[in-house]
Amino acid sequence: MDSALTTVGLPLALGIIMFGLGLSLTIDDFRRVARHPKVVVIALGCQLLLLPLVCFGIVKVFDLPPLLAVGMMLLAASPGGTSANLFSHLFRGDVALNVSLTAVNSVISVVSLPLITNLAIDYFNLKDNVGLQFGKVLEVFAIVLVPVGIGMLVRARAAAFAARMDKPVRIGSAVILAILVLGVLASEAENVSDYLADVGLAAAIFCAVSLVTGYAVPRAAGVRDDQAIACSMEIGVHNGTLAIYVALEVLDNLTQKQQEQVAVPAAVYSIIMFVFAALWGAYVSRRVRAAAPPVVPAA
Numbered sequence: 001m002d003s004a005l006t007t008v009g010l011p012l013a014l015g016i017i018m019f020g021l022g023l024s025l026t027i028d029d030f031r032r033v034a035r036h037p038k039v040v041v042i043a044l045g046c047q048l049l050l051l052p053l054v055c056f057g058i059v060k061v062f063d064l065p066p067l068l069a070v071g072m073m074l075l076a077a078s079p080g081g082t083s084a085n086l087f088s089h090l091f092r093g094d095v096a097l098n099v100s101l102t103a104v105n106s107v108i109s110v111v112s113l114p115l116i117t118n119l120a121i122d123y124f125n126l127k128d129n130v131g132l133q134f135g136k137v138l139e140v141f142a143i144v145l146v147p148v149g150i151g152m153l154v155r156a157r158a159a160a161f162a163a164r165m166d167k168p169v170r171i172g173s174a175v176i177l178a179i180l181v182l183g184v185l186a187s188e189a190e191n192v193s194d195y196l197a198d199v200g201l202a203a204a205i206f207c208a209v210s211l212v213t214g215y216a217v218p219r220a221a222g223v224r225d226d227q228a229i230a231c232s233m234e235i236g237v238h239n240g241t242l243a244i245y246v247a248l249e250v251l252d253n254l255t256q257k258q259q260e261q262v263a264v265p266a267a268v269y270s271i272i273m274f275v276f277a278a279l280w281g282a283y284v285s286r287r288v289r290a291a292a293p294p295v296v297p298a299a
Contacts, residue, residue, distance in 0.1 A: 015147045017176060017241055018106075020169030022151015023162040024085070025103050036097065039223050043101050043231040046217055048108065051235060052076045052116050054213070055206055062202045066124040067258055068195070071265035072202065073120035075243045077113040078266070079105035083274070084237040091281030092288065093229035101234045106148060113246070176241065195264045203269040204276070211236035211280045225288045232284070237277050240270035 055076035059069045080102050088098045155162035214235030218228040243266035248259050 016169070016172065018145075018147035019151040020165070020172070021102065021106070022148040022153075023155050023165055023169060024099055025148065025152050026155065027152075036100075036227075038221070039097065039218060039227050039231065040101065040104065042218050042221050042223065043214070043234060044105065044108070046213055046231070047079070047101075047105060047235050048112055050213065050217070051210055054209055056120075058202050058206050058209075062198070064198060064202060065261075066126055067261040068199050068265055069124050070117070070120045070126060071243075071247060071262040072199065072206070074113075074117050074246060074262065075203075075238055075240070075266045075269055076206070077109070077116035078238045078240070078243040078246075079109040079113075080234040081237050081239040081241070083277075084233040087233040087237055087277045087281055088230045091229055091233075091285040092226060093233055094224070094226040095230065097227050097230040098234055101230070103148075105234070107145065109242075110145065113242075117246070195261075196268065199265050199268055200272075203265055204272050207236060207269060207272050207276045208280075210238075211276060215280075215284060229281070229284055229288075233277060233281070236280070237273055238266075238269065240266045240273075 052073065055072055059072050064072065080098075084102065085095055085098045087093075089095050151162075211232050214232035215228045218231045219225070223231070244263045247263035247266065251259055251262060254262065
């Protein structure tokens with residue numbers, strides 16, 4: 001990919017996306033976590049512990065090359081994306097819970113993302129070539145949390161403006177992600193078919209497992225259907241833009257070619273997840289409606 005696009009455009013694009021996320025958040029979203037600790041703990045447990053282990057198992061089963069394996073683990077460590085809220089709304093999930101989970105997970109990812117990625121780097125013997133040093137952790141912190149904080153401040157001071165900007169920012173976020181995905185795949189055009197053969201099925205299985213786990217585990221723990229749908233979307237719809245940003249900009253001890261290879265799983269997953277999330281959401285919401293007791297008209 002062109003260096004100007006990655007060094008200037010990509011951080012700016014991610015900043016705009018995180019700013020848009022901030023426009024949808026209030027302090028009450030964080031306070032709500034304390035009022036619903038059970039579902040939040042279950043969802044974060046799946047997101048931060050269970051899914052990275054599942055992803056690692058998939059990577060080992062498919063015996064992925066080290067750079068693609070690290071890219072998969074980087075994807076698994078990325079928090080839910082802003083599109084998770086949209087999918088949750090479309091399929092009758094608890095959108096307020098989505099917003100709270102996105103907020104909390106984005107904060108936690110400042111620590112968990114570098115930790116999981118570094119463990120993968122070390123395990124796949126890339127430790128002599130690349131690492132996430134303290135300065136890079138601060139860079140992730142700045143690019144993730146500072147724009148969110150600014151967005152929250154804007155919402156607190158100008159709620160009407162924040163409401164007007166919600167839809168344009170969501171559309172813009174989807175467009176930005178599409179451009180990044182196409183850019184990554186175009187930069188690796190001569191290897192795309194090989195990469196799809198290597199990582200396409202692995203990414204598809206990981207996406208399906210993420211969506212199903214995000215719904216089934218909370219339901220098994222007694223969580224309401226709408227909250228389970230929210231968890232499913234939060235866990236299955238990853239922030240692909242953040243994963244691509246870390247691959248192309250934060251892991252800067254790699255060559256550009258190696259960075260692009262690490263970004264490939266996030267690009268492939270980002271295409272798959274929109275299709276899978278739509279199909280899964282339609283199935284689950286239809287299932288929930290079918291199981292609901294009929295409404296008896298008043299006499």
